[in-house]
Amino acid sequence: MTLDAIVVGGGAMGSAAAWQLARRGAEVALLERFQAGHKHGASHGASRIFRFAYAQADYIALAREALGLWRELDPSLLELTGGVDHGDRASIEPIANALAAAGVPGQWLPREEAAERWPGLRFTRPVFFHPSSGRVHADHAVAALQTAAAKLGAEVRHETEVTAITVRGADDVEVVTAGETLRARRVIVAAGAWTSKLLPGLLPLRVTQEQPAHFTPVSDADWPSFIHHDGGAGVYGLLTPGEGVKVGFHGNGPVVDPDARDYAAEPVRAERLRDYVRQWVPGVDPESDVPISCTYTTTPTSDFVIDRRGPLVIAAGFSGHGFKFTPAIGRLLADLTTAGTPAVPRFAIPLGQENP
Incomplete structure (x- = not known):
């Protein structure tokens, strides 16, 4: 057959x-x-971040199609919480411009306003907010x-x-x-x-073992999904209901064979993540990390x-x-x-x- x-x-x-x-x-x-x-x-x-916030029109169009299909499959799978990009303005401006060209809502916020709205995060530069982001x-x-x-x-x-x-x-x-x-x-x-x-x-293809972690919130503050453009390795995060705030470095794990992984958090990377959280995510307990192990399969x-x-x-x-x-x-x-x-x-x- x-x-x-x-x-x-x-x-x-x-x-x-x-x-x-x-x-x-x-x-x-x-x-x-x-x-x-x-x-x-x-x-x-x-939890995974859902967002339209890309600098490329074809990715934005694909996200728009995906939103409709997620809703068709099961509306409960996707929750819109809003999202923020902060840090290096030169990295964020192409995203803001592409969203505007595609008719996707977004706005720049003064860092003081962003800090008042989302006290769990620390902002040192203007923040770009896009309300149609969330989590799957x-x-x-x-x-x-x-x-x-x-x-x-x-x-x-x-x-x-x-x-x-x-x-x-x-x-x-x-x-x-x-x-x-x-x-x-x-x-x-x-x-x-x-x-x-x-x-x-x-x-x-490059396969790496990544190790984000969930951190326990210290208040009931609202959490957007967030991307921090810091000029080096980007950082992402979002609230995972019932598990904490997920924070991770994007794509900085060691290269692995998927059949020979140890699933264990590498101590130096784990401490680096805690250091980041101490500085930039005041709304969680930095010592409460529960590591997550997953793979990235990345093209050049x-x-x-x-x-x-x-x-x-x-x-x-x-x-x-x-x-x-x-x-x-x-x-x-x-x-x-x-x-x-x-x-x-x-x-x-x-x-x-x-x-x-």
Whole structure:
């Protein structure tokens, strides 16, 4: 039996692709190597930032599409809390200008006004506020995508590790698991940190182990999602209800093999994060950190790869900022799979990379 599509990887992007394909009537199987709700990749946890705040018009458009699809999937998954960018004005102005050009609300606030409104954060420069930002519940989102896909006829299999993918023809791909060999006309590889192991040599991907942490708030103050542009490694944060305020450095973890991680917080990086919180996040207890371990799979440009090579469709390199776009990325993957539409230029595989 040959399926219309097999999706390898049941994290956010693979689950969204299965949902979008099932909506189109495709016969699709979603294969995930770990158990449901696992914490080995990049799609677990209770909170991810949602924001339109990008300097690139195509990212803003993708976020706008994703907002509608999140609402369609399950309105409870996304809560708008507002967001702020502060720090280096030269880094923020292109974002403010791009949002204005796209008609997305946003405004500059004096730091005194921002400090009064959000006393949990310290501001030393003017602040850019965008009210349409918020948070997505990651675990619930992945579960909702898989449930929606299954209701539409997709087969969702956990604890099904794919060990090999072989292209046999223009419309024939062999997918080998520990228990059987499957065939499909198209295969989507959305395997996160394991992409390079399944498709060796295709993409220059860097896998790192990141260690944000939850900190206990010391008051009931309101919390926006926030990005601090400090001229070096950016810092992000947001309130995770029931767990604390999540704060992390963006993409500064050590390079790891996803099959040989220790999941442990590196002490020097942990102390550096506490030092940051002491200085910039007065609304939490800096000694209350509960580390989180996750992976980033990053491209050299931090742009995503959403492209097709023959009957293979590749979704990779979401670089620590892709989750907000998940349902819209699922639509792009379904387009590449069923209609053969060309990749969005920003997300095409870089020239010079070998075909699988």
